[in-house]
Amino acid sequence: MTQSLAAFARSTWLQYVALFQWATPLGYFAYKVVLPVTQIVFFVQLGVFATGPGNALYFALGNSLQLTANSGIFGVIATVSNERQYGTLPLLLGSPANRLLTFMSRSFVNVLDGIVSVVFGLVVTAILYGLDLRTANLPLLGLCIVVISITTAGLGLLFGSLGLVMRDSIIVANVVYYGLLILCGINFPVSRLPDALQVVAYSLPLTRGVMAAREAVAGAAFGQVAGLLAGELLVGAVYAGLGYALFRLLEGWARRGGLQEAY
Amino acid sequence: MPSDPPFRHAIEVADLRKVYTTTRGTFRRTKVENVALAGIDLAIAPGELFGLLGPNGAGKTTTVKVLTTLLLPTSGTARVLGHDVVSATGDVRRRIGFVFGGERGLYWRLSGYDNLRYFADLYRIPPQVSKRRIGELLEVLGLAGREHDKVEGYSRGMKQRLHLARGLLNDPDVLFLDEPTIGLDPVGARDLRVLIRGLADHGKTIFLTTHYMFEADAICDRVAVIKKGRIVAEGTPSSIKQLVGDIGVVEFEVDTISQEDIERLQGLDTVSSVVVTERELALVVTIHCAQPAEVMTQLGRLLDGIAFRRVSAREATLEDAYVELIGEAS
Amino acid sequence: MRSLIRAAWRSFEMSTRLRVVSPWAYLNWLVFPVIFAAIGLFVLTSSGYARVAYGVLGGGVIGFWSVTYLDGGNSIQEERWNGTLEQIFAVPTPLVVIVIGKILGSLLLGLLAFIPTVGLAYFGFHAVLPALDPLRFAVSLGVLSFSFFIIAVALTPLFAISRSAFTVLNGLELGVYGLCGFMFPVSQLPQWLQPISYALSPTWATRALYASATPSASGDIAGWWLASIGLSALYLVVSVALYRFVEVRARVSGELALA
């Protein structure tokens, strides 16, 4: 048991290293520290300029939570493309292990990374903007962070699968990633969006989870946000399921020799 | 046009050294020195087709890059057409062309014609001249008719010929070719060799690197063998072959051969080595010797009563010499 | 001289043609600025239209900047992947001439970013800028373009020798938007950051740009133009040294060839 745990930890670590192999230490720092801090500061200053200093925390919190999307979307896509690059994908496909589990497990390292990113964002928010969590429902906030990290990774899995057939899926992912900044109630409430966009917003991960997390910071009890979290998980599961279905479809093609051209 | 300083050699290299310094490790960085060229000397006459042979990592590409101004040497001097490659980069660049083998180095999403016109402008060739020259080059290199297709649709051979066209745009006096036939099929490679030989016959100085011994043997006027950054042999292909001593090989097949028989063959004056290798159902005996014809006539007497088949004699190839040189100098 | 102009022109033409077929270019001038403009407009109009100029123009300025310099940086990375970086380095045309051609292309593409963003402001938010002074605005935009152009030309050789320089600067993107006052005034920033802002040429040009589009604006617009141009000239001097350094550095390490 401890042995297999150690093996699991090791493979997770290796996946993480592979994920950032493109970066020098300085590049990693820029990407994991400078980028999040500047994102938070930029949007907070914008918000304060527009709406007054009283709202700084609204913007800081929203952007801290959104940081998970970086791992959930780009990280998951990179993990899948790394596997393609190293040729480990067929090994996975060929193994008798539970496929769904195997498929999901590839996003594990990014879920962890996403959680760490959000926590880092909250620390930055606490230092720069005096976020005070003494009145917050901390376990609930923790749960919200875990949930949004899982659900954005679910969306990431869909793009990971798309990436197996589409050369420019990373472009589409970029659009989605920045789209989340507008649509998910990060910098202004979803209610300000036109009706049609509100429908889109509620069919994306993050939207409900961010709402729930804001409530948790304000001290809400689990019962008050249970509905939001359930909805959030459902949305994430739908995207992960779509990703898995697409993945199986491609697997079928690959068996019949059709996928080679796609690579 | 600036005039060249007087020069006797088109390319002149003296005690050229290149040491790459790279850092290793992520947090504890250590400097690693890699000696790519350990002091080489070369002198290549105008109009000569010169081949630099050597195994992977020997320093061929590094030599070419220094000579084409892309790299600064660590020490030593190199002159092309009398111009120093370190300081007179402008003069050198205007007068040379270079082609690195392989498919990279072209804009795949543009047509072959656009690729050439772009580089023609970067070589600052007047438009009237470049227009004519591009037309000629497309014709000579067999790309005419396909020049407006995107490069991504070209075969490897076509890409390689497009590379060569690019290298010839400025009508260079000296042309550097780094493994120009790499990845080409035998026919494409031979066609390209014919083209290269033709260029040399029209008076261009050509500096070519290759792994393929027969390639150097077939077209080069003179070759040098480089190993671990040092020149280990230099001369005409035939003089290199002679360097190794053996100039002939006799081979035949037998079902079985005794130790005494082998010793008897080795006892001959002109024989330097006898090697027996197993091949399928027979044994192959390879004899390196000075006078293959002489050895052949003696075989019947020496191997009395043994049934030997498929006797053949051939000249040692440059490949044989190269393999011995590379093995020896280690 | 004529041959140099022709080389720059061809480099402009080639990079533009490569760009037209690259989906990344559309992401950078179309999608990305629109998203920033949308966020800016939503946030800035949440309590009235007093600060709407920053929403109408902010997305465009951000897009303009990031296309100009990202696109230049990307095109150098692309040359590296193509294996053409070494070749453009070894031609008799100086690298800076080729880079100027490329960046002029990026600059034009970057200007396109104003079309969808201003369009979004007008059609989506009914936001217009009635107080805009066309002449001052045009000059300010010219000065801003000049500052972007000089910075992009100056930075590009750095990307040629260092792959991580580009990553690092990418990480600083939003910081630059903030420091240069692209979407809110620099006075919003903490006091200790403001000196950095004032050392950046786009800051002054952006300030002039917004002042020429805002009704109650006062201030020495002409002085800001001069400040921006002066800083740009200073960068130019530094970049000459940078080009020299890069030329030598690339030839020592052979880094141009690494994919």
Ligand SMILES: Nc1ncnc2c1ncn2[C@@H]1O[C@H](COP(=O)(O)OP(=O)(O)OP(=O)(O)O)[C@@H](O)[C@H]1O
């Ligand atoms: N940019 C570089 N930085 C560090 N070391 C390098 C660099 N380029 C080449 N080297 C090293 O210098 C040595 C000579 O390399 P070079 O490319 O000149 O060999 P080559 O003869 O062209 O080999 P090949 O036949 O494989 O092309 C090798 O050990 C190589 O690893």
Ligand SMILES: [Mg+2]
């Ligand atoms: Mg080589």
